[in-house]
Amino acid sequence: MLSEFDLIKQFFQRDRRGRADLGIGDDCALLTPAPGRQLAISSDMLVEDRHFFAGADPFMLGHKSLAVNLSDLAAMGARPVGFTLALALPAADPAWLEGFSRGLFALADAHGCELVGGDTTKGPLNICITVFGELTPGHALRRDAARAGDDIWISGTLGDARLALAGYWKEVALAAHEHTQAAQRMHMPTPRVALGLALAAQPVAHAALDISDGLVGDLGHILAASRVGATLDVDALPAGPVLARQELQLRRRFTAAGGDDYELCFTAPVANREAVLEAGRISGTAVTRVGRIEAEPGLRMVDAQGAPLDLKLSGWDHFG
Amino acid sequence: MLSEFDLIKQFFQRDRRGRADLGIGDDCALLTPAPGRQLAISSDMLVEDRHFFAGADPFMLGHKSLAVNLSDLAAMGARPVGFTLALALPAADPAWLEGFSRGLFALADAHGCELVGGDTTKGPLNICITVFGELTPGHALRRDAARAGDDIWISGTLGDARLALAGYWKEVALAAHEHTQAAQRMHMPTPRVALGLALAAQPVAHAALDISDGLVGDLGHILAASRVGATLDVDALPAGPVLARQELQLRRRFTAAGGDDYELCFTAPVANREAVLEAGRISGTAVTRVGRIEAEPGLRMVDAQGAPLDLKLSGWDHFG
Known part of the structure; x- marks a missing residue:
C-alpha cells in the first residue's frame, strides 16, 4: 500500500x-x-x-x-x-x-x-x-492593453480540439485517423511560451490572452478590458489540419468558438507587423493576422468578402 | 442564474x-x-x-x-x-x-x-x-535545522480539534457547550503568523513546522529532516481547555497525536529561552517547552516523572 x-x-x-x-x-x-x-x-x-x-x-x-x-x-x-x-x-x-x-x-x-x-x-x-x-516590469501582455488600430493575431491553428470533442460526442463523423489527429490537439496542447516571450521582449505586442474557452468569448475579454471593439475576419482564422477539411459552417463555428485551443490571441500595432512575423519565426510558431481592433465597441464578424456574419456564438461558462 | x-x-x-x-x-x-x-x-x-x-x-x-x-x-x-x-x-x-x-x-x-x-x-x-x-533569505524556519540540545516548543494548545472530532464520532461524550467550544478550534484554527514572524526575526528558532496531522507524526518530519532524535515530555503538552478536563490517557493521545491543531512546533537553542518567551509575548501567543532534541535517533516519549510512555501513535496518512 x-x-x-x-x-x-x-x-x-x-x-x-x-x-x-x-x-x-x-x-x-x-x-x-x-x-x-x-x-x-x-x-x-x-x-x-x-x-x-x-x-x-x-x-x-x-x-x-x-x-x-x-x-x-x-x-x-x-x-x-x-x-x-x-x-x-x-x-x-x-x-x-x-x-x-x-x-x-x-x-x-x-x-x-x-x-x-x-x-x-x-x-x-x-x-x-x-x-x-x-x-520585465512593464512588458506584461495585459488584456487591457489593446488599442484601436491594432491588428489581431492568432498563433497556430484553431478548432481541432473542438472537432475531436464533436467526434467523441458523435456530432460529426470522422475517420479514425482524423479523430486521432484532432484528439492529439485536445489532449496534448502546446503552450506557446516561446512566442509569448518573443512578443513581450520589446514588447512587440500590446494585449494578449490564451484561447481556452473559444476565440470569440476570450477576445471579448480583451475588448471589455481595453474598452474597444473589433472586426474579426472569420474566414481568415487558421483551422487545424483536420478541421480544414470540413465544411465551411463547421470550420467557422469551431475556429471562432471552439474551446481548448490554448493558442494565443494578441494585438499589435500595424507598425509591428514585421516584428510579429519575426517573433513567430524565432519561436517556431505560425502567426496569422485575423482582424482589427476598433474604437467602436462590439465584435463584428465578417466573411472573406467583408460581409457581416452572425454565427450566434458564445464563450464557455462553467455554470451556464 | x-x-x-x-x-x-x-x-x-x-x-x-x-x-x-x-x-x-x-x-x-x-x-x-x-x-x-x-x-x-x-x-x-x-x-x-x-x-x-x-x-x-x-x-x-x-x-x-x-x-x-x-x-x-x-x-x-x-x-x-x-x-x-x-x-x-x-x-x-x-x-x-x-x-x-x-x-x-x-x-x-x-x-x-x-x-x-x-x-x-x-x-x-x-x-x-x-x-x-x-x-529574509537565511531566516526561514526549515524542518532540517533542528540541532541536538535544542528545546522543543509548542504554540497555543493541542487536542481540542481532535476532541471535537471524537465528539462528532461519538467516541467521547461531551456536554453540548464543551463540544461547541472544542469544535471552534477544529473549524476556525488560528494561524500563528505573528509568532512565526517573531521567531524568524533574529532568527530566534532553528526548525519549525505547523502541526496538522498530529504532533508526534509531524515532529517526526523535523527529526528525519534534521537527522536527530528527541525526548518528548507528553505530560507537558498544553491541552486545549476542553481536553484539559478529560482523563489522562485521552489527554495524552489527543495532545500527542490529535490532528488539525495548526499550532507551531519549533526548536530553539537553550540560550534563546528568554527570546522565545519574548517572541510569544510580542505575538500574544502562549509558548510551552515540551522536550529536547538529541543526537540519538528516534522519538522517546516520557511522562511527568521521566518514565517511558508507549502510546502507539502515528501520524495521519491520507492513503493509509
Missing part, C-alpha cells in the same frame, strides 16, 4: 537542483525571484468529466494539466520558473501516478519549470496547478 | 488596491517581490468529507481554507502577501458563496494577504489555495 509520503517521494520528489532555494518537503517552498523581475502567477483546476474524460490517459493528463497553466504564462509573456501541484486522487494507483508524473515532468523539463511543492489528498480526481513565471 | 464571471465579480473581485501590480481578471496576476526578499510558497487542497464535513458552514470553511495555508507561512516565518483560490463547486449557490467569501476575506484582511487570482469550475466541492509570503 502506497502511503502519502511514499507517493510524493516515488513520483514527485526529484534529485535535480532547480531554481528553488528549497523544494518539496517543508511547509513552504522557497524561491528567490531574479532581481528587478516581476512575478506572474496563475492557477488552474482540472476536474474529471469537466476538463477531461474519466479514464483519461494519465501521461496526456499530466501534460495537459501543466500545459494549460504554462499557456497562461505564455499569454502574459512570462518565462516559466516553477509550479505547485495539488492533487486529489480516489486511490494511490502507482500505474496512474507513473504515467501522470512522466507527462507532467516531460513538459516541465522542456520549459525549465520546477515542481516546488504541493499537496496530495484522497478525493474525487482533481488537479490544481499554480504556476510562477518571471518577466 | 449566476455565471462564472458574475460569481467572480460578485464575491471575489474587490476594489481595494493591494500589493499586487495586477490582480484578478487577466491570464496571470502580477506581483513584484520586495527587493532582496525570498518568496515562500505553499499549496493546500481541502476536499469535502476528507478535510471538512458535507454541509460545513461556509463562513468557517472560508476561514479554515486560508488559515491552513497561512499556517504554512507561519511555520516558515514568512509574512503573508497574497494567495490564489481555485474552487470547484457543485453549483453556484449565492448564499454559500457569500458566507465562504466573507470568512475567507475576514482572515485575509487581518493578515494583509490579497486574493490575486484563481479559477472556478463546476465539480465536487474542492478548495485549493496557494499562498505567497516573503522573508
Whole structure:
C-alpha cells in the first residue's frame, strides 16, 4: 500500500537542483525571484468529466494539466520558473501516478519549470496547478492593453480540439485517423511560451490572452478590458489540419468558438507587423493576422468578402 | 442564474488596491517581490468529507481554507502577501458563496494577504489555495535545522480539534457547550503568523513546522529532516481547555497525536529561552517547552516523572 509520503517521494520528489532555494518537503517552498523581475502567477483546476474524460490517459493528463497553466504564462509573456501541484486522487494507483508524473515532468523539463511543492489528498480526481513565471516590469501582455488600430493575431491553428470533442460526442463523423489527429490537439496542447516571450521582449505586442474557452468569448475579454471593439475576419482564422477539411459552417463555428485551443490571441500595432512575423519565426510558431481592433465597441464578424456574419456564438461558462 | 464571471465579480473581485501590480481578471496576476526578499510558497487542497464535513458552514470553511495555508507561512516565518483560490463547486449557490467569501476575506484582511487570482469550475466541492509570503533569505524556519540540545516548543494548545472530532464520532461524550467550544478550534484554527514572524526575526528558532496531522507524526518530519532524535515530555503538552478536563490517557493521545491543531512546533537553542518567551509575548501567543532534541535517533516519549510512555501513535496518512 502506497502511503502519502511514499507517493510524493516515488513520483514527485526529484534529485535535480532547480531554481528553488528549497523544494518539496517543508511547509513552504522557497524561491528567490531574479532581481528587478516581476512575478506572474496563475492557477488552474482540472476536474474529471469537466476538463477531461474519466479514464483519461494519465501521461496526456499530466501534460495537459501543466500545459494549460504554462499557456497562461505564455499569454502574459512570462518565462516559466516553477509550479505547485495539488492533487486529489480516489486511490494511490502507482500505474496512474507513473504515467501522470512522466507527462507532467516531460513538459516541465522542456520549459525549465520546477515542481516546488504541493499537496496530495484522497478525493474525487482533481488537479490544481499554480504556476510562477518571471518577466520585465512593464512588458506584461495585459488584456487591457489593446488599442484601436491594432491588428489581431492568432498563433497556430484553431478548432481541432473542438472537432475531436464533436467526434467523441458523435456530432460529426470522422475517420479514425482524423479523430486521432484532432484528439492529439485536445489532449496534448502546446503552450506557446516561446512566442509569448518573443512578443513581450520589446514588447512587440500590446494585449494578449490564451484561447481556452473559444476565440470569440476570450477576445471579448480583451475588448471589455481595453474598452474597444473589433472586426474579426472569420474566414481568415487558421483551422487545424483536420478541421480544414470540413465544411465551411463547421470550420467557422469551431475556429471562432471552439474551446481548448490554448493558442494565443494578441494585438499589435500595424507598425509591428514585421516584428510579429519575426517573433513567430524565432519561436517556431505560425502567426496569422485575423482582424482589427476598433474604437467602436462590439465584435463584428465578417466573411472573406467583408460581409457581416452572425454565427450566434458564445464563450464557455462553467455554470451556464 | 449566476455565471462564472458574475460569481467572480460578485464575491471575489474587490476594489481595494493591494500589493499586487495586477490582480484578478487577466491570464496571470502580477506581483513584484520586495527587493532582496525570498518568496515562500505553499499549496493546500481541502476536499469535502476528507478535510471538512458535507454541509460545513461556509463562513468557517472560508476561514479554515486560508488559515491552513497561512499556517504554512507561519511555520516558515514568512509574512503573508497574497494567495490564489481555485474552487470547484457543485453549483453556484449565492448564499454559500457569500458566507465562504466573507470568512475567507475576514482572515485575509487581518493578515494583509490579497486574493490575486484563481479559477472556478463546476465539480465536487474542492478548495485549493496557494499562498505567497516573503522573508529574509537565511531566516526561514526549515524542518532540517533542528540541532541536538535544542528545546522543543509548542504554540497555543493541542487536542481540542481532535476532541471535537471524537465528539462528532461519538467516541467521547461531551456536554453540548464543551463540544461547541472544542469544535471552534477544529473549524476556525488560528494561524500563528505573528509568532512565526517573531521567531524568524533574529532568527530566534532553528526548525519549525505547523502541526496538522498530529504532533508526534509531524515532529517526526523535523527529526528525519534534521537527522536527530528527541525526548518528548507528553505530560507537558498544553491541552486545549476542553481536553484539559478529560482523563489522562485521552489527554495524552489527543495532545500527542490529535490532528488539525495548526499550532507551531519549533526548536530553539537553550540560550534563546528568554527570546522565545519574548517572541510569544510580542505575538500574544502562549509558548510551552515540551522536550529536547538529541543526537540519538528516534522519538522517546516520557511522562511527568521521566518514565517511558508507549502510546502507539502515528501520524495521519491520507492513503493509509
